[in-house]
Amino acid sequence: xxxxxxxPPLTALRAFAAxxxxxxxxxxxxxxxxxxxxxxxxxxxxEAHMGLALVVRGGRRLELTEEGARLAGALExxxxxxxxxxxxxxxxxxxxxLQISTTPSFAANWLLPRLPSFRANHKNIELMMNASPALxxxxxxxxxxxxxxxxxxxxxxxxxxxxxxDIVVVAAPSLVQGGKTTDPTDLSTFxxxxxxxxxxxxxxxxxxxVDNGRVEGVTYLSGSMTLEAARxxxxxxxxxxxxxxxxxxxxxxxxxxxxxxxxxxxxxxxVTRKGAVLRPVAKAFAAWLxxxxxxxxxxx
Numbered sequence: 001x002x003x004x005x006x007x008p009p010l011t012a013l014r015a016f017a018a019x020x021x022x023x024x025x026x027x028x029x030x031x032x033x034x035x036x037x038x039x040x041x042x043x044x045x046x047e048a049h050m051g052l053a054l055v056v057r058g059g060r061r062l063e064l065t066e067e068g069a070r071l072a073g074a075l076e077x078x079x080x081x082x083x084x085x086x087x088x089x090x091x092x093x094x095x096x097x098l099q100i101s102t103t104p105s106f107a108a109n110w111l112l113p114r115l116p117s118f119r120a121n122h123k124n125i126e127l128m129m130n131a132s133p134a135l136x137x138x139x140x141x142x143x144x145x146x147x148x149x150x151x152x153x154x155x156x157x158x159x160x161x162x163x164x165x166d167i168v169v170v171a172a173p174s175l176v177q178g179g180k181t182t183d184p185t186d187l188s189t190f191x192x193x194x195x196x197x198x199x200x201x202x203x204x205x206x207x208x209x210v211d212n213g214r215v216e217g218v219t220y221l222s223g224s225m226t227l228e229a230a231r232x233x234x235x236x237x238x239x240x241x242x243x244x245x246x247x248x249x250x251x252x253x254x255x256x257x258x259x260x261x262x263x264x265x266x267x268x269x270x271v272t273r274k275g276a277v278l279r280p281v282a283k284a285f286a287a288w289l290x291x292x293x294x295x296x297x298x299x300x
Contacts, residue, residue: 008049015042016054017079020072023062080139080273097126098281101136102147105195106268108224109243110163111147118288125281133196138273144282146271147289149240157271162293164267165240169257170247172233176254184257191217193235195226240268 007013018028018039025036025043032039047054054068064072102111107129115127130136136143138157152159169187176190221229227244230237231252247253270286272278278286 008046009042012042012046012049013075014079015039016046016068017072017075019043019055019062020064020068020075076139077275080276096279097128098279098285099128099130099143100145100147100285101130101132101138101143103133103149103195104131104222104224105226105239105243106147106149107131109227114292117292118285121288122281122284125284127285138271138276144272144279145286147268148271149266149268151266152269154271156274158274158276159269159271161267162270162290163242165242166258167238167266168241168244168255169236169238170230170244170253170255171236172231173251173254175233175236176256187236187256191219191235193226193229193237194218194220195239196220196222 015028015032015038018031019025022028022031025039028039029036043055052067053065054071056063056065108131111129119125119127130143135148136146138146147162148154148159149165152161169184171190217235219229219235226237227239227247229235231247236256241258244253248255270289272282
């Protein structure tokens with residue numbers, strides 16, 4: 001009881017959590033079904049209780065102090081854990097659709113072709129897929145897990161490498177006359193195809209000595225359109241090798257450049273909230289994803 005006696009009122013903490021989430025007292029009031037004045041009063045009471053300023057006042061936009069940001073992060077975890085347990089105990093959380101976030105390229109070129117095997121064994125799981133280059137916020141009651149490419153060094157999440165893969169540069173043989181280059185700077189004279197929201201081409205070229213990552217031109221496309229445009233000879237594309245292995249083997253695309261050594265940390269990661277306990281439906285999907293990834297690696 002001693003710990004609870006020192007805690008601020010729960011209503012004040014909930015009001016501050018809503019304020020941090022919504023970005024304004026008016027929006028927080030709408031979330032809590034109270035007036036914005038009531039939210040402001042709760043925040044002032046919380047600051048008085050703690051003897052700290054939690055909100056920077058006077059600006060046009062809501063800003064949290066350093067202490068306020070720390071408290072908001074702790075409340076997000078705490079209320080999220082409470083919400084999850086309540087959902088599990090009442091059964092509401094189990095009925096909620098499984099929500100997955102990933103990039104359009106991964107969804108179109110790797111995940112979607114394999115989903116029938118998941119559905120065959122999990123017919124009662126309703127699945128919602130958010131295929132977007134934007135990083136989704138992993139919050140309780142929202143996105144269950146994400147699949148993202150990188151080095152796995154993201155802050156505030158747990159990341160498990162499931163599919164190591166190189167990034168390669170490919171193009172239709174008709175565009176490059178079937179050639180292969182050992183000098184990445186040669187590729188700057190070609191038109192490049194880039195997935196919307198992703199900047200791999202310029203980053204890749206800058207990392208390989210091309211000034212400012214400049215290329216002859218860039219066309220931005222979405223999802224599988226990038227790969228299809230490359231097959232049609234409309235430009236060069238840089239993407240995960242696992243998406244284009246069959247195209248290279250069957251001659252639809254020529255491998256122009258690949259890293260001399262495979263990265264041991266780069267690839268596609270299964271990403272979840274830090275310390276989160278996955279719902280049963282999310283655990284089932286994660287187990288299936290690991291099994292599919294192992295099968296893929298065994299076939300390479």
